[in-house]
Amino acid sequence: MNAKSIHRGESTRTRISAVLLVVLTLIVMGRLCAAEFVQVDDPQTIANNPAFNPPQVAKIAEYWIKPEGSLYIPLTYSVWGALAFIARVAQPDEFGSFLNPWVFHTANVVLHCITTLIVFAILRAIVKNRSAAWVGAAIFAVHPVQVETVAWASGTKDLLCALFICAAVLALLRSRERNRGVILANVFTLAACFSKPTGIIAPAVLLIIDTLVCGTNWRRSLRTLWPTFVIAVAFAIVGVIVQPPLMTEVTPLWQRPLVALDALSFYVWKLLWPANLGIDYGRTPARIIASGAIWWTWIVPVALIAIVVAARNRLIIAGISLFILGVAPVLGLVPFTFQTISTVADHYMYPAMLGVALLVATATTTFEACLQKRCQEPFSGKRFLTPFFVGCVLMVFLLMRAFAAAGTWRNNSTLFANALDVNPRSAFSHTNWGVALAKHGDESAALDHFRQAVAVDPDYAFGHSNLGGFLRARGQYTGAAAEYRELLRVYRKQRNFDPALGVSLQQVIDQLEQLAARHTTQPTAQPATQPTTQEAR
Template sequence: MSNSILNIRNGAMAVIALALLVYANSLGGGFVWADHTVIGEGRAILGSPADWARAFTQPLWDFTGSDSPGGYFRPIAAASYTIDHAIWGENPFGYHLTNVLLHAFISLFVFLTLARALPSLSVALIAALLFAAHPVHTEAVAWISGRTGLLAALGISASLFFFLESERRPGFFGISLLFFAFGLGAKESAVLTPILLFLVVRAKNGRISLVPYRRLVPYAVLTVVYIFYRQWALGGIGTGSAVAIPPATLVPTMLRVLGGYLRLLLLPIGLHTNDAVYLSQSVFDPRAFFSLAAIAGFVWSALKYGGERRTVLLGLLWTATALLPFLNLVPLLHFRAERLLYLPSIGFVIVLAAALERWIPHLPAGSAKFGRVPSSVLAGGALALVLGGMTIARNPVWKDDRTLFEDTIRKSPYAPEARYMLGYDAYEKGNYSEAAQHFTESLRIDPNAIAFLPTPWALANLGYSFQKLGDSASAVRAFQRAIQIFPGMERAEFGLALALQNLGESDQAIAIYRSVLTRIPRHEDAHYNLGIVYESMDSLARAEESYRNVLDINPSRKEAHTNLGSVLAQMGRGEEALASYHAALHQDAMDPKVHFNVGLLYARNGQSAPAIEALTEALALDSTYSDARELLEFLQSQADER
């Protein structure tokens, strides 16, 4: 076409612009779901050289100090969160911005790769536009913790592009390998890169020749090295706990899941976060046969009517390959998830783009002055805008936990993890009764379904909710169930000790903390909580020892200085107590409680002037501090009488 504006540069600009446009309104979202643990609590923020080393030698949740059943090897993801944290701190805007930029770059590399590999630039552009805008990607892009899939896709797509470019510029071959390694460090799905490279080269060349395929050998070698390294670091291959599901149940169930994925790609409505799947009770489940028929029909239609055969085959084989890791042949935590479609969807949009080019009349549109565009590209662009509008409408659902998971419950009522997160949200907001209801509902097991739920954490959080509601007996039962499932779970152990203490079982609480200290002698919180129990029992010498152990581990812990001061004051060691209070104020001079304790200590020693000064400061910091006001008024009245 002599006066066409369809070229690589303009296509790249259009793809980037669309990717940025449709996710711009996700930038105002907050931390949701796993973001609270990964980022909000700083669990995946690498704060020391030792953290960085552990990130490359241990599962994600091991090096973050949090228990999880998932064997995730994600050092690149942790590094990206750490970089964001260094720039943005606790502001979620920056993390969302990174996700959106990653999606834009991936969309660009998809376009550039397809432009090199496919015979039609129109198909490459249509596919990239559809990929950039498709709403099924909102879970991967609008959710900060969905970044692992983005990083892996960036590694894969960039590796493919630079591999193709290296045919003309050999220096790019090393860059391609580096991006492949980058993807492997981001998520396990990057292991598919050599297969996808084979498919892309096959589509580009139209035949099998050993010459270009020899260049894939380093990728195969790196894949083998990665598998052995991951096996060494994690002690396994899968990312979840093995669930004994017989093939007669697994096969029809996964067929139904795949049928659902096809429906989401074709008609992306009713999107939600729920991963619960009802298991097929028979290999002859009619729903599985319906899904199989739908998939077979789509494949047959694509091959017969979808357009240029090499292009269609690439799309179909790409999707089939990219779905392989998510068939639960190797145990996964989640049976289904929309974010898992991020990479497979590239093959789907290739097929759709090829069909549009075949069936939309090959008529140029536009003016001679501004250039002409094939009508198939205009149709594909229009479809991308429709999909983009759906994405823009979906993004606000990801703004906070309540909005997100209430949306999930409306669309998919049996959603244990959504219930769990609603309980978490309610607990954080002080709605403990609502939190207990949600945690209880999340633990309601449907024997016909399989769904991920961090059961010990749900039980532990239920226990803390009961504790806040004053029901220590129910809290004890919840904590005990959590520990039974997950022995050594510190959150549940500490909660159980607290509940037992409230029930007057201080000796049992002490035994729990000592058990923790047997495993981890320098466990700061165990020493601290032990000090609180001893202090409540008037075992002041042991309380002093516990608080000093805390300060030996962490000299800047203000609460330990404050509590040690209180213990020393009760033991009649006023000067030492005052020194402890001053150490606490050195950490936080704005704590009214510490100023009150200083005033109380002076008052008990008959030193009214410094006592009045300290109490006045406490009230200046907290005008509602009634104990400080009463003591100050008493001291002032005594001074007036004199």
């Protein structure tokens, strides 16, 4: 058999492996294509976004000029805008949206498949073992913690960001001319940052790959990758300006490393035992400090760091480093708004899964080498089957868990029912479900969830805002005034409280008290506030 035939056969096996990866991904994620929009960011970002109902090029272009919702992600909004032209329907749904959610969910599944194939190519280039690379990419594709990012229509930003980061890595690994690879890496880094602020980790990811995997001297690597660091710094500054954290309490500096280590420990646990997955784990700094968990959960991540220091295998060091780096922006070292709900969330793990995939591929390669040495004979056909069989044992469990997790994203009812099963004290879930129920006309159930939201967390501003607006719209002015007083109390505790907002809210409270004093029971023409929900970004 000549070299050309061998190469042709290898290419065919690689293509078959890629097809199998896509099929495996669709088995788990395919059901998400028929999911609905949910009451977690989707109404604001896509479903009821005026720029998309109907889609207008001029309005979509404005996202490149100014941030929206405290995020500057113009490339993501441009992708949503393009999809809106495809998703446009003649008649609006019950909430006034002219967009078919299936188009956006299908796009997410396609993006995830593309990223999975890029990860497969990256692993093949690194471990030089197609079957081991397949196992690593399969873990990336169907691990249950990946479901949230793919299932969530608003998760497109996370998918795009990770896709471009992985594309930058592949460009650096595959380019025959180093300068060309660096240029492509710069372009993909820029695209990642335009997709989501997390893209600022791209330069560090490239540095890890270039030094630990490619063996480039770190000084030389910095000299060639410096443009990507300039891009990252620029976008980091933009992020600080447009997305200041809205928090009532800020974790003291000395406690933040412990909070970060606790988050890392949580992520490691979910990787090893992906059960009880939900949109709100309620793992806030205040709660882990009060529970005492913060004083011992640091052991696991410190052990990981010790492995990095002690390990002689560069790929193990690279894999663990990429995993930690992938979640670094949202570990709590720098406060962010969603920390008032939970420091940890499944969709924060998406870029970190590249490191996990590398660790799995490296472990599979090592396992195969050990078997080959023990058997002391060539594997030939077994070379593919052996690591694949080993991975199947784990894959069956992951497939079952991931398939079940995907089912919880079918609609608002399934999503929030699962969320409250995982965390019954989730004011975030109670409020969002209440808003969704109110839109469906189930006012009694909506009111119950609004009341439970403020009961489980008296400092949850969105709970008081929605309950107050709900009561006012129905002529219950005394109760509405009480909720707005609570809302004002919570707002005043925020670091960047706007006094003008306080004055405006006090005027609303005074108006409600006057209406209550007149014993007026007719609802006002407009509620004091429209339903609002906290963004899970």
